[in-house]
Amino acid sequence: MLLIHCPYCDEARAEIEFAYAGEAHIARPPDPAALSDEDWTHYLFIRSNPRGRHHERWRHIHGCGRFFNAVRETVSDKFEVTYKAGEPRR
């Protein structure tokens, strides 16, 4: 089980307190109708799925309830850093 540091609670807590929420820094296009099918497909379905550094969102669902971002290495599962939503990509 992962130990995850919530940047809002400033505390490392067990994974069962958190919900994973997919890859981070994927902004919904402001005007979907203006997008080509390829760009819309990319937004909906394409994920980087890297073997290495992964930017991802977590939600401290059984704690403060807030979303935050994290960088995790996907082979060792070690967190490099967690940071608040809205902060620039690390």
Added chain:
Amino acid sequence: MTRFSAFSLFAKALGGHQSWPEQWPDASPKPAYDAIIVGAGGHGLGASYYLAKKYGITNVAVIEKGWLGGGNTGRNTTIIRSNYLYDESAHLYDHALKLWDGLSQELNYNTMYSKRGVMMLAHNVHDVQSFKRHIHANRLNGVDNEWLTAEQAKEYCPPLSISPNARHPVLGAALQRRGGTARHDTVAWGYARAAAALGVDIIQNCAVTGIRRGADGAVEGVETTRGFIASKRVGVSAAGHSSVIMQMAGLEFPLESYPLQALVSEPVKPVFPCVVMSNSVHAYMSQSDKGELVIGAGTDQYVSYSQRGALHIVEHTLAAICEIFPIFRRMRMLRTWGGIVDVTPDRSPILGKTPVSGLYVNCGWGTGGFKATPGAGDLLAYTMAKDEPHPINAPYNLDRFRTGRLIDEAAAAAVAH
């Protein structure tokens, strides 16, 4: 290759089984091949076998980063069934199921395919309605699947608790009698042995590090840790690492890789006659011929390549097993392990051509690829030999994510994702 028969077993036994030849040679890469398969799991080895057997393309290499059958082929819970809802799925999985029949004879290798029946438990009204819908859809597609009452389910699988006071009451079950299990390793070994006998090179400990494309964009071969290997046809069947390989060719795939865990108990005498799955409480189980209870757990929630998962996932599954089968409450578990499964947005595989000429893919099988092993191998071979998909795998193209013609198969997940 010595053909296995009662006579050859007897003759070798007289010599103390010392004179068996190797079942397939450990090949070194040649400079060029007519076709290359990346990934020596059941699917990839199957594809190489069918390329050689059905389409006469014998100058084939299967390249494997680790050892043969050491990925998800050796890590799954060996469940075979084809009771999927949609027409495309029923055709695909039933194609595989038909190939499982007679596979041992065809390969001259005992895959231990056992049609012991796969029973899916309904715990609530929604399950009952959904399973009955599946049963009717299956019938229309010629796939066997039948409804059992709770009492009939208990009769078919005596360890099952159908007490109305149970935490997860059993309201009935869907049973596919043709479903069952096979010995996972033997499928890879059988295909490897049969393919090698037809001239296929199986190259282990050889990781692909790049896919070389020519000026016209077409595939020219693969860069590996053992040097460049040329081929105008490359089929990628790399399970959890498929998206990593596809990125080497400059392609982005709608895949995410998750750890999926399984575990086995200590071996006991035969007590569990079939496969039981319980989707809504996240448990599935069968008993291997060795006597171990083989239990499948769910995926972890996050993307990972670690090949191990978290304990709370296993705990959740075992809690459900203990409720449904109280007889097993004091069983001890021997081993747990994890594999990396590549999951598509619609839980159906991607099997066919790619936007890169000469590059073919078989990926996205998620948590349920083992059952499809012979079918996926056969269809990948067809697609590579003809440079066009077979009608069965034509719907499983990459373009469906653009057109919206998804095959949104909830039944693809033995466990909820």
